Amino acid sequence: MYNRPTYLDINLDALKHNYDYLKSLSNKEVFAVVKANAYGHGMIGISKFFDTLNCAYLCVSSLDEALRLRKKGVVSPILVLGYTQLSQKVLNTVSKMNISLSIISMEWFLELMSYNTSSLTINYHIEIDTGMNRLGFKDANEVSNLLKLSMENNIYLEGIYTHFHSSDKDDNSTQVQFEKFKSLLETLDYDFKWIHTSNSDAILNFEDSISNAIRPGLALYGYSSSETKLIPIMHFFSQITQKKLIHKGETVSYGATFTADEDMWIGIVPVGYADGLPLGLSNNYNVYVENISCPVIGRICMDQLMIKIPNEIASNIVTISGLISNFETMAKITDTITYEILTCLNIRIHRIFRLNKEIFIEE
Numbered sequence: 001m002y003n004r005p006t007y008l009d010i011n012l013d014a015l016k017h018n019y020d021y022l023k024s025l026s027n028k029e030v031f032a033v034v035k036a037n038a039y040g041h042g043m044i045g046i047s048k049f050f051d052t053l054n055c056a057y058l059c060v061s062s063l064d065e066a067l068r069l070r071k072k073g074v075v076s077p078i079l080v081l082g083y084t085q086l087s088q089k090v091l092n093t094v095s096k097m098n099i100s101l102s103i104i105s106m107e108w109f110l111e112l113m114s115y116n117t118s119s120l121t122i123n124y125h126i127e128i129d130t131g132m133n134r135l136g137f138k139d140a141n142e143v144s145n146l147l148k149l150s151m152e153n154n155i156y157l158e159g160i161y162t163h164f165h166s167s168d169k170d171d172n173s174t175q176v177q178f179e180k181f182k183s184l185l186e187t188l189d190y191d192f193k194w195i196h197t198s199n200s201d202a203i204l205n206f207e208d209s210i211s212n213a214i215r216p217g218l219a220l221y222g223y224s225s226s227e228t229k230l231i232p233i234m235h236f237f238s239q240i241t242q243k244k245l246i247h248k249g250e251t252v253s254y255g256a257t258f259t260a261d262e263d264m265w266i267g268i269v270p271v272g273y274a275d276g277l278p279l280g281l282s283n284n285y286n287v288y289v290e291n292i293s294c295p296v297i298g299r300i301c302m303d304q305l306m307i308k309i310p311n312e313i314a315s316n317i318v319t320i321s322g323l324i325s326n327f328e329t330m331a332k333i334t335d336t337i338t339y340e341i342l343t344c345l346n347i348r349i350h351r352i353f354r355l356n357k358e359i360f361i362e363e
């Protein structure tokens with residue numbers, strides 16, 4: 001049961017639209033990135049919906065996230081993109097739960113081989129570092145060595161991938177990274193089931209001739225630096241829980257950063273920075289009540305904020321992120337990226353997933 005009238009409304013029809021659009025644009029299978037609580041959208045609801053679409057893979061950042069999905073009954077194949085700390089117990093669980101792991105370095109692989117893997121069925125994807133300088137192999141000889149050792153030790157290398165660092169930029173860097181990846185693949189005489197490179201912006205801006213899967217995160221949720229056919233799938237609502245008249249000269253909230261320049265009505269709304277709303281939106285953002293723009297006044301509190309409202313207002317529903325003021329607007333105002341705004345949305349916010357306007361699941 002949820003009591004607080006603050007919730008995220010997630011439109012799964014829009015998610016399906018974005019998924020179908022990216023799939024048909026690329027003509028490849030989709031590895032849906034659901035890490036970081038599905039970019040704040042709620043990873044259980046989103047992943048359960050992807051189960052119904054027979055999505056090729058769900059990508060998470062850690063084994064912990066993968067296990068959370070399995071515990072909640074998510075059945076799609078899951079790939080851990082990040083580092084997995086190894087032990088025999090971990091490997092037994094990974095095999096039992098049908099989770100795929102990334103091989104991030106030769107050190108990691110040699111440690112893997114020190115455990116008993118003969119009775120386990122685990123699929124592995126090799127991560128290649130073509131310029132991000134994060135996880136992954138840089139050296140082609142090391143990768144050939146890895147292939148040799150994996151064959152000798154009956155370790156199944158199901159996939160290989162790399163990650164682009166600037167696919168949102170109109171420079172040559174994605175092409176350079178792609179060429180590195182392609183030539184490395186050409187030196188390996190191995191038939192990978194899955195080859196995947198492209199994140200959202202690369203899917204939209206770059207032609208990848210060798211992969212058979214894409215790895216979108218942000219675009220699935222409806223955002224991109226370039227594309228307009230995507231639909232943002234999530235809106236954020238709350239409610240005015242109290243209205244009060246304040247008089248000219250009175251201040252609002254901690255630090256008294258807002259002073260009324262006239263008598264005015266204000267509304268108190270139960271959402272705050274602990275929900276993930278940046279403090280930088282204090283005195284600096286407009287929410288909507290009945291299509292009327294209402295400024296946030298005073299400093300945003302941990303769990304509440306105050307807005308200036310018209311004298312006469314019939315509805316109490318507050319749109320915190322909708323069609324006009326939204327998560328992208330918040331990112332611009334606070335000089336950050338939409339990824340950060342979305343992923344900081346606290347797990348405590350009630351999430352309602354709707355399909356065909358009916359509630360599909362709540363989280």
Ligand SMILES: Cc1ncc(COP(=O)(O)O)c(C=O)c1O
Nearest residue numbers: 033081163199200215216217218
């Ligand atoms: C390895 C990897 N692949 C894919 C993605 C998805 O990126 P995007 O959200 O830009 O599509 C990420 C996101 O950080 C990632 O780390």
